[in-house]
Amino acid sequence: MKVLIVGGGGREHALAWAVARSEKVSKVYVAPGNGGTAMMGGKVGNVALKATDVDGLLRFALDESIDLTVIGPEQPLEAGIVDRFSGSGKKVFGPTKYAAQLETSKVFAKEFMRRNGIPTAAYEVFRDYVSAKDFLERTTVFPQVIKASGLAAGKGVIVAETRDDAMRAIDDLFEKRIFGKAADEVVIESFLTGQEASVFVLTDGTDYRFFLPSQDHKRIGDGDTGKNTGGMGAYAPAPLVSEEVLKKVEKQVVIPTLEGMRKEGSPYTGFLYIGLMIENGEPSVVEYNARLGDPEAQVVLPLLESDLVTVIEASLNGTLGEVSFEMKGEAATTVVLASKGYPDSYEKGKEISVVESKLKELDNVMLFHAGTSFDGGVLKTAGGRVLSVTAQAPTLKESIDLAYSAVGYVDFDGAYYRRDIGAKALF
Ligand code: AMP
Ligand code: GLY
Numbered sequence: 001m002k003v004l005i006v007g008g009g010g011r012e013h014a015l016a017w018a019v020a021r022s023e024k025v026s027k028v029y030v031a032p033g034n035g036g037t038a039m040m041g042g043k044v045g046n047v048a049l050k051a052t053d054v055d056g057l058l059r060f061a062l063d064e065s066i067d068l069t070v071i072g073p074e075q076p077l078e079a080g081i082v083d084r085f086s087g088s089g090k091k092v093f094g095p096t097k098y099a100a101q102l103e104t105s106k107v108f109a110k111e112f113m114r115r116n117g118i119p120t121a122a123y124e125v126f127r128d129y130v131s132a133k134d135f136l137e138r139t140t141v142f143p144q145v146i147k148a149s150g151l152a153a154g155k156g157v158i159v160a161e162t163r164d165d166a167m168r169a170i171d172d173l174f175e176k177r178i179f180g181k182a183a184d185e186v187v188i189e190s191f192l193t194g195q196e197a198s199v200f201v202l203t204d205g206t207d208y209r210f211f212l213p214s215q216d217h218k219r220i221g222d223g224d225t226g227k228n229t230g231g232m233g234a235y236a237p238a239p240l241v242s243e244e245v246l247k248k249v250e251k252q253v254v255i256p257t258l259e260g261m262r263k264e265g266s267p268y269t270g271f272l273y274i275g276l277m278i279e280n281g282e283p284s285v286v287e288y289n290a291r292l293g294d295p296e297a298q299v300v301l302p303l304l305e306s307d308l309v310t311v312i313e314a315s316l317n318g319t320l321g322e323v324s325f326e327m328k329g330e331a332a333t334t335v336v337l338a339s340k341g342y343p344d345s346y347e348k349g350k351e352i353s354v355v356e357s358k359l360k361e362l363d364n365v366m367l368f369h370a371g372t373s374f375d376g377g378v379l380k381t382a383g384g385r386v387l388s389v390t391a392q393a394p395t396l397k398e399s400i401d402l403a404y405s406a407v408g409y410v411d412f413d414g415a416y417y418r419r420d421i422g423a424k425a426l427f
Helices: 010-020 035-039 054-063 074-078 081-087 106-115 129-138 163-175 243-263 308-317 356-361 396-407
Strands: 002-007 027-032 044-046 068-071 123-126 144-148 157-160 186-190 195-203 208-210 219-221 225-228 233-236 270-279 282-289 331-338 365-369 372-375 378-381 385-393
Touching (some): 002 010, 002 054, 010 027, 010 035, 010 308, 035 044, 035 365, 035 372, 054 081, 106 123, 123 129, 129 186, 195 243, 195 308, 208 243, 331 396, 385 396
Parallel strands (some): 002 027, 002 068
Antiparallel strands (some): 144 157, 144 186, 219 225, 233 331, 270 282, 365 385, 372 378
């Protein structure tokens, strides 16, 4: 079968790798892909179509008789790619535009959690400057967390330590409109303490399967300091999500979320990302995403023993209960290499050197590309997060050590990476 993967980041490189492993698959197209998916060779190739070019992607899928399309990022979901493909009789894995609102509208997600009794921070919704400021004048407890409701490339959340910070954030959102329409509605919610973890399920709307729980590292600096980024590294399984915690997540979050979406006439299908804050073993939902996380996908997909394509097909056919979804029983760590200056402005076009011979000597190491492209046959940086190096090993500690030794064989001018990925889990 022929599979189309939509997106061009590290997550999509990992998806392409996982899909290409399947014996059922004869061809994998990645649109637009990156330098890494271009280099995979064999069954995998890039297609020069943007992830948001829904018309172009649908035409391509129809012309090339694509059997299955898997959506990586959130923007095409918001653009209704799943509705469009399904409407044209093309098999596609991901939530509908309506169901994707769990990610694309924080107001929708918070109200949904409230009406379904799903644990999350207390909140209020504001649609104008005056009522938001009034609320903050009356608020005595800080920090408060201020969120643009719409998609803002992971930047629409401000943790305001003081009332002044919060007032400035409200100015930025409602007056300066720094996130434009994404902040037509704003959520102000209470600050949760604890540790964050990411739990992903694959679901047909009723039945579901868990990937291994993982943990991202959102801040740019070691020790979780500095600005928020798309994610600087991840590991799985995260010991923070014990079996007991996972049971609570299943009972208090996964089941009521899927039931709630069914009740609303929009069953949620695809990958569902549950961003959690866990304190004293009690989970609370920080956010939903309508997709796999990046860079978490680069650790959870390599740890999947079962054939991803078989599981996705079963999910689309309503037979998820009949297929196995086994994990490898190992641990994985991924370290992101970013351009100097990221998450602020950075330069592109730096030549990337990879000591392939050395990397090949290291078993269980994979290089997933994100912001890379070929320029006259030379691999160059083309984004903020450039590559991630994933290592798999029997224990978390070994996977961390292996990932960092592999990082030594990849370089470009100004390459930056955190030195403490996974360290939090080694207590
Ligand atoms: P979100 O896009 O909603 O996941 O928010 C981005 C990041 O902001 C999260 O990963 C958390 O680190 C932080 N954050 C969001 N909401 C809260 C909250 N209520 N309490 C504490 N931290 C939060
Ligand atoms: N790693 C966080 C995200 O994908 O949203």
